[in-house]
Amino acid sequence: MSASVFESPWLSGLFGDDAMAAILAPERQLQHMLAFEAAWSRACGRAGLIDATLAETAAQAIEVANPDLTDLTKGTAQDGLPVPSLVKQLKAIAPGEAVHMGATSQDVVDTTTVLVLREASLLITNRLIELEKLLKGLEERFGDEPLMGRTRMQAATLITVRDRVLPWRLPLAEHRVRLDQIRPRIERVQIGGASGDRQALRNKADEIVADVACQLDLAPTYKAWHTMRDGIVEYASLLSMISGTLGKIGQDIALMAQQGVGAIAISGGGTSSAMPHKNNPISAELLVTLARFNAVQVSAMHHALIHEQERSGTAWALEWMVLPQMLMATARALDACCSLSRSITRIGEAEPKK
Numbered sequence: 001m002s003a004s005v006f007e008s009p010w011l012s013g014l015f016g017d018d019a020m021a022a023i024l025a026p027e028r029q030l031q032h033m034l035a036f037e038a039a040w041s042r043a044c045g046r047a048g049l050i051d052a053t054l055a056e057t058a059a060q061a062i063e064v065a066n067p068d069l070t071d072l073t074k075g076t077a078q079d080g081l082p083v084p085s086l087v088k089q090l091k092a093i094a095p096g097e098a099v100h101m102g103a104t105s106q107d108v109v110d111t112t113t114v115l116v117l118r119e120a121s122l123l124i125t126n127r128l129i130e131l132e133k134l135l136k137g138l139e140e141r142f143g144d145e146p147l148m149g150r151t152r153m154q155a156a157t158l159i160t161v162r163d164r165v166l167p168w169r170l171p172l173a174e175h176r177v178r179l180d181q182i183r184p185r186i187e188r189v190q191i192g193g194a195s196g197d198r199q200a201l202r203n204k205a206d207e208i209v210a211d212v213a214c215q216l217d218l219a220p221t222y223k224a225w226h227t228m229r230d231g232i233v234e235y236a237s238l239l240s241m242i243s244g245t246l247g248k249i250g251q252d253i254a255l256m257a258q259q260g261v262g263a264i265a266i267s268g269g270g271t272s273s274a275m276p277h278k279n280n281p282i283s284a285e286l287l288v289t290l291a292r293f294n295a296v297q298v299s300a301m302h303h304a305l306i307h308e309q310e311r312s313g314t315a316w317a318l319e320w321m322v323l324p325q326m327l328m329a330t331a332r333a334l335d336a337c338c339s340l341s342r343s344i345t346r347i348g349e350a351e352p353k354k
């Protein structure tokens with residue numbers, strides 16, 4: 001058993017998602033950290049807090065830096081996060097007084113998280129759009145076919161395939177609206193300094209915050225959100241809502257595919273080592289599993305709302321453990337649901353036996 005099914009040599013074949021893994025890759029996150037530090041040096045130089053020439057020299061050196069990951073690992077074990085070791089490495093290759101002056105580790109890490117979520121949001125949005133199109137295609141192909149409606153898992157009245165598929169498709173557009181609404185509340189630069197009050201920036205705080213935000217294409221903030229985690233938690237809750245919608249699709253399809261029901265036909269299902277005649281609805285089952293996984297993680301993210309005083313180590317670290325897995329689960333569920341939709345060759349009541 002591996003520590004993470006998303007990275008296991010074999011379980012990742014079921015749970016892994018290459019596109020989201022690339023977004024979450026440590027090398028990619030490190031590039032975001034460097035982007036913040038370079039933007040920070042330039043902003044402080046333009047605001048006159050440090051020499052502008054030194055600031056530009058530092059920014060250019062930071063942008064091409066190749067940090068020692070082993071050193072960052074050791075530093076994280078000691079300091080609880082990689083930024084102190086990263087800053088030491090950067091000061092070794094750039095003018096030290098122009099690196100990280102007045103910033104704090106949380107500014108770097110939280111802004112990096114936001115940049116990761118921005119990329120993840122684009123991936124999720126594109127997959128939601130693709131899945132909507134695929135489900136619309138199923139409606140066009142099979143929508144008028146008769147299907148037994150079932151309430152409380154018992155036969156009820158005759159409906160059409162469209163009646164079954166519409167509740168699969170319609171929430172996807174609502175999720176895209178929700179994501180569009182959440183993104184402005186999430187994609188904000190984090191700048192608070194030592195205790196969240198930006199004291200080190202003196203009367204240049206607003207100017208520097210706006211400058212860094214502009215360089216990173218994020219929104220500025222008038223107050224650091226070090227301990228205000230509602231935006232991150234709202235985002236995580238939406239991930240669970242999306243995967244939950246897909247779980248409903250998976251649950252329906254798994255039930256429709258049961259022998260004796262046969263209300264759907266799927267190509268390329270899973271096989272059994274003991275029963276080679278079987279065509280198991282693996283993708284449908286996976287959607288249910290991922291939906292339940294994310295639903296459980298929402299509770300952990302709500303615990304992570306409780307950041308004590310001006311900075312928390314415990315709640316903050318909990319986010320690092322939970323949020324990436326929720327992103328992986330959501331991305332994989334969307335990809336699996338798209339593939340499952342493409343594999344459907346028939347929906348409707350099984351043809352009568354001759």
